[in-house]
Amino acid sequence: MSHPTTALSVNLNKVALVRNTRHLGIPSVPLAAAMCLDAGAQGITVHPRPDERHIRPHDVRELSELLRRDWPDAEFNIEGNPFHNLMEFVRELRPHQATFVPDSEDQFTSDHGWTFPDDAERLRPLIEECKALGVRVSLFMDPAAEMMAGAKAVGADRVELYTEGYAASRGTSRAGTVLGLYSQAAQAAQAAGLEVNAGHDLSRDNLTDFLRAVPGVREVSIGHAFIADALELGYAATTREYLRCIEDAR
Numbered sequence: 001m002s003h004p005t006t007a008l009s010v011n012l013n014k015v016a017l018v019r020n021t022r023h024l025g026i027p028s029v030p031l032a033a034a035m036c037l038d039a040g041a042q043g044i045t046v047h048p049r050p051d052e053r054h055i056r057p058h059d060v061r062e063l064s065e066l067l068r069r070d071w072p073d074a075e076f077n078i079e080g081n082p083f084h085n086l087m088e089f090v091r092e093l094r095p096h097q098a099t100f101v102p103d104s105e106d107q108f109t110s111d112h113g114w115t116f117p118d119d120a121e122r123l124r125p126l127i128e129e130c131k132a133l134g135v136r137v138s139l140f141m142d143p144a145a146e147m148m149a150g151a152k153a154v155g156a157d158r159v160e161l162y163t164e165g166y167a168a169s170r171g172t173s174r175a176g177t178v179l180g181l182y183s184q185a186a187q188a189a190q191a192a193g194l195e196v197n198a199g200h201d202l203s204r205d206n207l208t209d210f211l212r213a214v215p216g217v218r219e220v221s222i223g224h225a226f227i228a229d230a231l232e233l234g235y236a237a238t239t240r241e242y243l244r245c246i247e248d249a250r
């Protein structure tokens, strides 16, 4: 049985970060989205952090409108902490997917996932609200196989495996062991009835090996390395390169 291809969702945080360093409106976040989608990306991800260091509320609204109008088959994934500002965007814009991330307001970058059973009861009503609005819920998780049943029990549709640990292990003596943790976590999630996404520090150098080792990943959301590559190659060529990395894993 042929498995669905892993979707590429381009995270545009770092386009907004550069844009915010002048009052000129360039580089354009919507134009970056259009060029990546035109080149074949299946979705767009943003993480509108409360301090607005990069993606700002107007970016989220403009992208939601752009995708609805011009790219109805593309998915819009909004990431954030549901106890901070994420739910306002979910209620207003009803994206295809909300990715719950347990970041503090001033966090340098995302660096850990939810834990179960600790986080279950406070997450449950917000997950129920998202699903009642027709929004798929993905929980940002460390590769902990033992946590996946808890993620399912609280009502999540998907988990997003936090892949910084995988990226950092590449080229070390722990690489095989660490990759095995991700494979086990993905299998445990799928056995529990969850679908699996992945993201953080994925790149052209590490993506194919990850997808070959970790079965059935539905979506990878990639931003930092993608935008760094796009500074050299352009959005369209970079999108094609990442789609090739995904295809090479099939």
Ligand SMILES: CC(=O)[C@@H](O)[C@H](O)COP(=O)(O)O
Binding pocket: 011, 013, 014, 046, 047, 049, 079, 101, 108, 109, 110, 140, 199, 200, 221, 223
């Ligand atoms: C949740 C995650 O790992 C990333 O999607 C996150 O958006 C990165 O945030 P920064 O781009 O602010 O580092």
Ligand SMILES: NCC(=O)COP(=O)(O)O
Binding pocket: 011, 045, 079, 160, 198, 199, 200, 201, 202, 221, 222, 223, 224, 225, 226
């Ligand atoms: N969820 C991961 C994401 O959207 C982008 O993470 P990164 O590629 O910027 O590390």
